[in-house]
Amino acid sequence: MKKPLLFLAVILFLLSACKKEKDQYLDAVTELEQSEYRGQELSDKRITEIKSAIKSYQEEVDKKVKANEQLGIYYKMLAVRYMDGRMYELAYKSLKEAIEIYPENPILFYLSGVSTARVAKSRIEAAPRQEWLDRSEAFYIRALELDPIYIQALYGLAVLLVFELNRPPAAEPYLLRILAREKQNTDAMFLLANVYYRSGRLEEALEVYGNIIETTKIKERARQAAENKKKIEEELHGGN
Template sequence: MNRSIPFFGVAFFAAVLVFSCGANTNQIRRMQMIEEGVDSPTTIDELTDAIGKFQKRAEDLVNTDIRLGIWYKILGTRYLDNKMYGKALDNFRTAIEYYPTNQNLFYYVGVCAGYMAKASLDYEATGKPLDRERYYALAESAYLRAIELEPRYERALYGLSVLYIFELDRPADAIPHLELIQTIEKRNFDAMFLLARAYFSTGQGDRSIELYDKIINESKDKDRRSQAEENKAYVLQNLYAPD
């Protein structure tokens, strides 16, 4: 998905300029304190005067932080839309500094880290692709944090399950998350396919077949039903194959 960027005009580009110059909120606060002439109030009168002067300033700073956090998130999603996962990851990481309890940001970190892991090569030919392992660990921890913040967060449950099944070869760890999705959205066929695969991979072929039958009977999508039939046939062939 590649959409145009309806940003905030001059205000946004001013923010970008601030980012590029390395300014931060602490520096802005320090400049404002000097500007108001109340750097270190000590007496009651000085403190009272400082409170009066900074009440509006404090509101402005909070609003500035809110905007900065939102802009970092928007910038991250734009990079993500354009498959620039490293850039997106950097911006989501910064956005989390402003919104550390936003489950969506952690989900996006998980997505970006997963892609960066797949793009990591052993450039030094050490035989140990450490960057890949670190990115996968980051993806897992980010998805888990998103789920901790919102236990019924389907996208994070699904993303973590994909990671466990296809990248980390830990299908058993995916099963409880996929089973939870089934209680949230009973007709989530994509999650059913994953769960059926996880069941088969962990020696639960009968449960895998039950799920494929459910997809075949309930899905209105012809291609999806066909895929479920093929998968079911494969499971049956391997489930009852002679040793």
Template sequence: MKKIHITASLLLLILMFVSCGLSNAAVKRLQQTEEGVSSPTTIDEYKEAIAKYEKRVADITLANEQIGIWYKILGSRYIDLKMWGEALSCYQKAIEYYPTNQNLYYYVGVCAGYMAHSALDYDATGSTAKKYNYLKLSESAYLRAIAIESRYVRALYGLGVLYVFELGESKKAIPYLKTLLTIDTGHTDAKSVLANAYYRIGDFQASAAMYDSIIKTTKDKEKKALAEENKKVALDAAYGR
């Protein structure tokens, strides 16, 4: 992998842009110092100035790409440490550099979901607004990831879990989970969440059928036993037992 080499003054320029912004006049002064370009007058001087500034633009573009990658890597390190708030901030910054990367939105969804569980009402106001806002951020992030990549299994699954177990909107989860299962037909966990969604909206037969699918296909004894138990519950509900 090629390394990106930048000068100290260029690095300073980038950092100042990222952190606090810089006036146009200050940028020009820094560029003139770095490149030795002031006020060209002749054709050759203009050509030389253009060549130098084109190189600078290329250098800054490469540096920005690397900064975005570093934010993503740092976010993954924070996830390993279960520092969800720090990870969320990193992925939000990474999106500024890579706004069409579905993986970044997926991780925003994951981190926001975890942050919702830590959003306690420390002032005892009785409000759950902070938790709800994190859950809605998670929803919007998953939806954005799916909008970019419609067959993104992890985002489809994450959104399904969010709707069923966090937002209490099981009906919304069903089409996303069904789409997932057309892509990965053996996704046992998705089948389980879909069966749960059907049960919660009162479609007990569909719930039992989905649990039956798990029973027939899974090799995991624990998951099979749980599916058998849940299938019985769904059928009992279907027949009023």
């Protein structure tokens, strides 16, 4: 007796879900129609026509959406594979296609920032190289607009600003955002110390290197921080 009841419950659930989906279509299309007719109430006849159209096209619409979802997955996989093979321009082209399907996915914009920065390194002439670097910066910024605490995007943009765009001070706020969430992020700390050093803020660079020495559990990183700290102290005090 239990099995027929369970089967009936499943059927009722599926029918309920199907009805709910159709109601959502009806609400959305009705709202669009009312907008088109400047808020006028739709007639019963027009609502019946809309319901009939939904019944006719719902399956086709669902198939098309599903097909585009699969296409988006294909472009994501292709981009990752290209990046693994260091084929960055091809990766960028695949990411562009994926973004057309998923325009609010921060990971796609982050990967686009990475790939375009790598493409820039292959450009010999200054103008094309700068164009690719500017594009990379824009992708990183968009990734952070979509996800303001995306650590990889924050760090990637900071690296780009320091080493490729030669704008170290602009990287500081992004690195501080990382350290506000991950206080012992050694990579961010090293880069922040570098930013301070390049900006002539030697005392602040010393403080950051001191923090690395105190907090890191990796001996090599502590040694590297100590060496950098010593060099700055020699610059400040003339080796005395």
